[in-house]
Amino acid sequence: MMQRRLSPEVKEKLLEALRIGVEKGYSYVKIWRMLRENGVEISRSTVRNYYYRYFPWRLKKRGKCLPRELRIKLYDEVKKLRKQGLGYKKIKKKIEELYDVSLSLSTISYWCKNICSPRNGCRAPSIDFLEPSPELSQAIGVVAGDGFATKKKDNEYVIGAKVKDGDLIEEFSKCLGKVLRRDPPKPRQEKDGIFTVEVESKALYELLRKPLDINRIAPYVEHCKECMRRFARAFFDSEGSVSKGGQIRCYNTDVQLLQYVRKILNLLGIRTTGPKIHVKKGTTIYDRRKGKTYTAKKNVYYIYVRKSDVLRFYQLIGFTIQRKQKRLEEYLKKRGLL
Ligand SMILES: [Zn+2]
Numbered sequence: 001m002m003q004r005r006l007s008p009e010v011k012e013k014l015l016e017a018l019r020i021g022v023e024k025g026y027s028y029v030k031i032w033r034m035l036r037e038n039g040v041e042i043s044r045s046t047v048r049n050y051y052y053r054y055f056p057w058r059l060k061k062r063g064k065c066l067p068r069e070l071r072i073k074l075y076d077e078v079k080k081l082r083k084q085g086l087g088y089k090k091i092k093k094k095i096e097e098l099y100d101v102s103l104s105l106s107t108i109s110y111w112c113k114n115i116c117s118p119r120n121g122c123r124a125p126s127i128d129f130l131e132p133s134p135e136l137s138q139a140i141g142v143v144a145g146d147g148f149a150t151k152k153k154d155n156e157y158v159i160g161a162k163v164k165d166g167d168l169i170e171e172f173s174k175c176l177g178k179v180l181r182r183d184p185p186k187p188r189q190e191k192d193g194i195f196t197v198e199v200e201s202k203a204l205y206e207l208l209r210k211p212l213d214i215n216r217i218a219p220y221v222e223h224c225k226e227c228m229r230r231f232a233r234a235f236f237d238s239e240g241s242v243s244k245g246g247q248i249r250c251y252n253t254d255v256q257l258l259q260y261v262r263k264i265l266n267l268l269g270i271r272t273t274g275p276k277i278h279v280k281k282g283t284t285i286y287d288r289r290k291g292k293t294y295t296a297k298k299n300v301y302y303i304y305v306r307k308s309d310v311l312r313f314y315q316l317i318g319f320t321i322q323r324k325q326k327r328l329e330e331y332l333k334k335r336g337l338l
Contacts, residue, residue, distance in 0.1 A: 006046070013040050014050060015128050021281040022051075054129070069337035074099060075111055082112045096281065117200050124277055127206045132223035133176040138230040140208065140217050142172045145238025146259060147210040157205035160198025161238070165321045168237050169195040179204070214260050221264065228264050233317045235261055242324050246331035248305040248313055251278055253298040270313050274303030311337050 006014065011036065011306040021031035028051035032044045041233055074095060081091045088108045111117060130136060143149060147161035163169050167186045174198050177184030189196040207216060221231045240250040252258050258275040265272050279285060279300040286293045305313050314332060319325040 006042070010040060010080060013038075014042060014047065018047075018054060018237075019048060019129060019131070025053055028052075029227050031312060054126070070099075070101075071284050074101065074103065078103070078108055078111050088112070095106050096212045114157065114202060130179065130203050130220070131208060132220045132227060133179065134226045134230045135178040137221050137223065137227035138234045139175040139179055139204070141231040141234025142168070142175075142238055143204075143208045144212055144217075144231075145235050145252075147208070147238075149205050149210060151205060156200060157202040158198050158200055159204045159208055160196060162194050162196045164194060164237065165237075165323075166195055167322060168320050171320050172234075173197045174256070175262065176204075210255060212257055214256060218260075222267070228268055231315055232261065232264055232268065233320060234316065235332065237320050237324070238325065240319070242319075242327045242331070244327070244331070246307070246328070246335070248310060248328070249302045250304075251300055253300055255301055256304050258301055265305070265313075265317075268316055270309045271306045272303045272309075273306060275301035276303070278302045314338075 004310050016132060017031050017035050017040075021028075021034065024035075028048045029044070031051065032042070032047040035042055035047065040235055061210050077095060077098065078091055086094065088105050091108050092103055092105060095101060095108075115258075129252055134251055142163075143159060145161075146163050147159065149157075149159040151157055161169070161172055163172075166187075166189075167328075173184040176197070180199065185197050185199045187195045207220075221227060235247070236250050239252055242248050250258070250261065255275050262272045262274070277299055279296045281296055281299045283296045285292055285296060311332060314328055319328065329338060
């Protein structure tokens with residue numbers, strides 16, 4: 001079915017209405033009426049198309065939605081069959097035979113095209129559906145630091161992080177759950193003690209793929225003071241360190257990102273210095289923890305919080321990671337500032 005292109009203004013209003021409407025369990029007709037009452041001229045079929053495109057599970061009446069576990073099983077089966085070269089109709093038939101469940105062809109096509117997956121929830125299928133929130137801002141901070149955003153061969157979009165600290169990964173996982181409106185993903189611990197958490201989400205991939213696009217993350221990070229605070233804390237959790245002398249530093253290879261972090265801290269009234277070079281590309285470094293030497297592939301830079309603003313950093317931002325927070329407290333106590 002062809003549809004006229006919507007103006008960006010109308011599209012924004014439509015997406016906003018869908019977001020609110022679906023949250024409240026409204027039908028597309030009700031959402032369409034709501035829009036019309038607010039003076040947004042839009043056809044009913046357009047609203048319906050968008051509604052079903054973004055929320056295919058709403059195709060059936062509420063309550064009929066299959067349990068998540070089963071949907072994930074079906075999803076994996078659908079993907080497997082698709083890989084074997086089956087068409088949508090054949091997949092549908094096969095699923096009916098195997099599981100006695102009838103999937104709509106549109107759901108099958110959404111799954112195959114990775115528009116949505118039961119793993120990431122269909123409630124944030126694209127970047128348009130991400131709403132600014134402290135949790136999203138925190139997740140951005142973690143991914144900007146220790147995280148990754150990758151597109152796999154079969155168009156699976158995965159974002160996540162690998163970190164040393166359990167308290168950080170726990171928080172990150174909660175944030176992802178909130179942002180994607182699903183259960184928080186379960187972190188796992190590798191043999192070397194490193195924690196990993198990852199989720200499938202095309203929306204977050206679009207937002208967070210590297211090199212990080214500052215212009216893309218800025219509206220979320222700078223949404224309000226709390227959002228800025230959470231971003232900064234998450235970034236310092238991942239990339240920051242506190243020395244015994246009370247210097248708070250954070251390191252990264254991306255100069256622009258460090259400059260952006262400086263800007264955010266400045267908006268919060270915390271002054272920093274840098275970026276300065278920490279390790280030059282090509283330098284051989286000995287990693288004491290791993291007992292290995294390696295060569296730096298890129299320049300590593302750092303910024304640091306000015307002495308006069310360390311207390312303000314502690315009061316306003318601080319660390320989620322307890323060992324870093326404690327060290328900062330010890331320093332401030334020693335200086336008689338706490
Ligand atoms: Zn905010």
